[in-house]
Each structure stands twice: as structure tokens, then as C-alpha cells.
Amino acid sequence: MSVDPLAEIVTLLQPSASYSKLVEYGGRWRIRRDIEGKPVFFAVLEGECRVVSSGRPPIIVRQGDFVLSPSTSDHIVESIEAPPHGIAMMPVDIGEGRFRVGPPAEPVNLRMQVGLCSFSSPDAALLVSLLPAMIVARGAPRLALLLQLVGDETRHTRPGRELVLERLLEVLLIEALRFGADIMSVPSVARGLSDDRLVSALRAMHGWPARGWTVADLAAEAAMSRSAFCARFHRVVGLPPMEYLLAWRMALAKRLLRTRELAIEHVAAQVGYGSASTFSTAFARHVGMPPMRYVRTMRAV
The missing domain is CATH 2.60.120.280 (Regulatory protein AraC)
Structure with a gap:
């Protein structure tokens, strides 16, 4: 993709x-x-x-x-x-x-x-x-x-x-x-996309957010060792790779929840979580409220 x-x-x-x-x-x-x-x-x-x-x-x-x-x-x-x-x-x-x-x-x-x-x-x-x-x-x-x-x-x-x-x-x-x-002088995703090593990892995260990515997987996409990849990603993009992946997954999850067309377990699967409960826990920790409360809040807006 x-x-x-x-x-x-x-x-x-x-x-x-x-x-x-x-x-x-x-x-x-x-x-x-x-x-x-x-x-x-x-x-x-x-x-x-x-x-x-x-x-x-x-x-x-x-x-x-x-x-x-x-x-x-x-x-x-x-x-x-x-x-x-x-x-x-x-x-x-x-x-x-x-x-x-x-x-x-x-x-x-x-x-x-x-x-x-x-x-x-x-x-x-x-x-x-x-x-x-x-x-x-x-x-x-x-x-x-x-x-x-x-x-x-x-x-x-x-x-x-x-x-x-x-x-x-x-x-x-x-x-x-x-x-x-x-x-190129400040960390950002734009700078990462201009990096000939990191661009492959960024495209992989965005192309397959449902995949159970590990640091080792992403480092392999970039053809780098795990330590070198983590250091370079953090320096160039501004976030550690798994933190960036979590932020992107949560942004996608919010978009899917706002459409109100998918059950929680389907949203969880599309953003890389094996169950609705693990997704709900991660979502609540990141967003500050459980997915269903987020949906109700969006309905009230």
C-alpha cells in the first residue's frame, strides 16, 4: 500500500x-x-x-x-x-x-x-x-x-x-x-519523510497501522539496528518511534469513533489492538477518557 x-x-x-x-x-x-x-x-x-x-x-x-x-x-x-x-x-x-x-x-x-x-x-x-x-x-x-x-x-x-x-x-x-x-533544522514528520532511512518506517506505520509493530520490525524497515534506529527517529521526528506510532493510532481511532459506524472491537483491530479491552485501556490512558465516553462527547458537540 x-x-x-x-x-x-x-x-x-x-x-x-x-x-x-x-x-x-x-x-x-x-x-x-x-x-x-x-x-x-x-x-x-x-x-x-x-x-x-x-x-x-x-x-x-x-x-x-x-x-x-x-x-x-x-x-x-x-x-x-x-x-x-x-x-x-x-x-x-x-x-x-x-x-x-x-x-x-x-x-x-x-x-x-x-x-x-x-x-x-x-x-x-x-x-x-x-x-x-x-x-x-x-x-x-x-x-x-x-x-x-x-x-x-x-x-x-x-x-x-x-x-x-x-x-x-x-x-x-x-x-x-x-x-x-x-x-530540516527542526524535528518533525516532514523532516523524517526526507530521511532516506526513516521514510520507509514512517510509510510502513501509516500504511499498516493494524500490524503489531515492534521496534525491531520498524528498524528492519529502515535497514538499521534497533538502537541506531531509535536514536535517529527520535532526533529527526521528535518522538520515539513507538510513541509516534501510538499517537498516530489514537488519531486514527478517534476518526473511526467519530464516524459511529464501527463497534469498539472493530476500531481496536484496525489500529493494531488484539482486543477491545486492551484498546480501551490504551485509549483512556492517551485521551483521558474511555472510547464510549469519547463517542458520547462527540455526539454532544
């Missing part, structure tokens, strides 16, 4: 667009991005600016660059010559889907298409943890085209609008993860 783990994760996230707008910047400015804890993305159409995030060095992004922050950690976007620390500004609506940041008398020196999206999946926090905290893609014209399509859809009410936006954002996320210039 040919399975694309990255596509599976992005599809399970169920992305939707809140808005996409054109923002013009002038003079010296600073904006703190932590809007409702939602993922943010932007494309630099003209000019340059600095992005400052906790836990990583500041980066300069320029015309043609695309930045995506799928996690909800806040970050600061500021002009190269930023104002004194502590001054924050908000975009001002200037009409026709355009916003302005910075002193109004200053000439425009930066234009960006900025978007805010959300992930509808109840497992969003788990799934996002498998992705890089921030992705910077440079020189990827396909991303600019996708952003134009997203912006056009958000500004009009057409039949099938939500479905089109969901699919566009899925492609946008995958493209950003494909071309991210710095995804």
Missing part, C-alpha cells in the same frame, strides 16, 4: 480559512501574531521584514517568500528598522480587502498577503505537534498562486466555497511542507 503520511496528517487536520487579506506596511512597525491561537500564513509580495519567534533566531523574509506557522505559538513580525521594544500596532482597514500597518504618512515599503486559518480536527494539537512550528518556503511560485486562489475564495460567496477552501488549504500546507527552507 502506497501511503503519504504527510498528506494523511494534513487531511486529518481539516483546515479551513478564516480570512485572507492584502496588508500594506509603511515606516517602522511591529505586530504580535497570536490571534485566537489560530495558525497564520503570509506571502511577501514586495519588500522585506523580520519574524521573531521564541526558541529560534530571528529570520528575514523577502519578496517571494512564504511563511506558515501551523502551531499556535505567538511570534512577532516587524520592520527591519523596528520601533522601540514594546510598541505594537494593529492593521487598519483601508477598504477593498486591503489593510494598512504603520504611520499613515510613510510610503509603503512592504506588501504581504496574510491569512488566518483553523484546524477543525479534535486531534489538531496532536497532529500539529508532528509538523514544524514554523515553515519558511523561498522561491516557490506555486505557493503564491495557491494564496491568490485562497484570497479570491475568501472574498466571494460561491457554491461549494467551504469545500474548495478546505482543499486549497490542504494543498497549500503540503506545498509549504515540501518546499520549506528550514524544515
Whole structure:
């Protein structure tokens, strides 16, 4: 079975667009991005600016660059010559889907298409943890085209609008993860899929989640010793292999339970458990409630 783990994760996230707008910047400015804890993305159409995030060095992004922050950690976007620390500004609506940041008398020196999206999946926090905290893609014209399509859809009410936006954002996320210039610098599943050894193990876990995988089995898929495989997987993906497998199985189990079409024992079998009781114990330990209570909770939503 040919399975694309990255596509599976992005599809399970169920992305939707809140808005996409054109923002013009002038003079010296600073904006703190932590809007409702939602993922943010932007494309630099003209000019340059600095992005400052906790836990990583500041980066300069320029015309043609695309930045995506799928996690909800806040970050600061500021002009190269930023104002004194502590001054924050908000975009001002200037009409026709355009916003302005910075002193109004200053000439425009930066234009960006900025978007805010959300992930509808109840497992969003788990799934996002498998992705890089921030992705910077440079020189990827396909991303600019996708952003134009997203912006056009958000500004009009057409039949099938939500479905089109969901699919566009899925492609946008995958493209950003494909071309991210710095995804190799932080542990994530995207980095694991670019590792010529680990990719086989990741595809095996996603392709056959019902199989009773052991560390030895997965190490064999990667053609590595168990100790070398575990160390490399943890370093590159960010989780030990069996912990990653458990997280993925639980995400799949939640999706199956939400469909309300399968009995608990059938869900258990599809995600690698030999009995409903062992599955229920693992599920309750991981999720914080037994499977049936989870189903009832989802019905009430």
C-alpha cells in the first residue's frame, strides 16, 4: 500500500480559512501574531521584514517568500528598522480587502498577503505537534498562486466555497511542507519523510497501522539496528518511534469513533489492538477518557 503520511496528517487536520487579506506596511512597525491561537500564513509580495519567534533566531523574509506557522505559538513580525521594544500596532482597514500597518504618512515599503486559518480536527494539537512550528518556503511560485486562489475564495460567496477552501488549504500546507527552507533544522514528520532511512518506517506505520509493530520490525524497515534506529527517529521526528506510532493510532481511532459506524472491537483491530479491552485501556490512558465516553462527547458537540 502506497501511503503519504504527510498528506494523511494534513487531511486529518481539516483546515479551513478564516480570512485572507492584502496588508500594506509603511515606516517602522511591529505586530504580535497570536490571534485566537489560530495558525497564520503570509506571502511577501514586495519588500522585506523580520519574524521573531521564541526558541529560534530571528529570520528575514523577502519578496517571494512564504511563511506558515501551523502551531499556535505567538511570534512577532516587524520592520527591519523596528520601533522601540514594546510598541505594537494593529492593521487598519483601508477598504477593498486591503489593510494598512504603520504611520499613515510613510510610503509603503512592504506588501504581504496574510491569512488566518483553523484546524477543525479534535486531534489538531496532536497532529500539529508532528509538523514544524514554523515553515519558511523561498522561491516557490506555486505557493503564491495557491494564496491568490485562497484570497479570491475568501472574498466571494460561491457554491461549494467551504469545500474548495478546505482543499486549497490542504494543498497549500503540503506545498509549504515540501518546499520549506528550514524544515530540516527542526524535528518533525516532514523532516523524517526526507530521511532516506526513516521514510520507509514512517510509510510502513501509516500504511499498516493494524500490524503489531515492534521496534525491531520498524528498524528492519529502515535497514538499521534497533538502537541506531531509535536514536535517529527520535532526533529527526521528535518522538520515539513507538510513541509516534501510538499517537498516530489514537488519531486514527478517534476518526473511526467519530464516524459511529464501527463497534469498539472493530476500531481496536484496525489500529493494531488484539482486543477491545486492551484498546480501551490504551485509549483512556492517551485521551483521558474511555472510547464510549469519547463517542458520547462527540455526539454532544
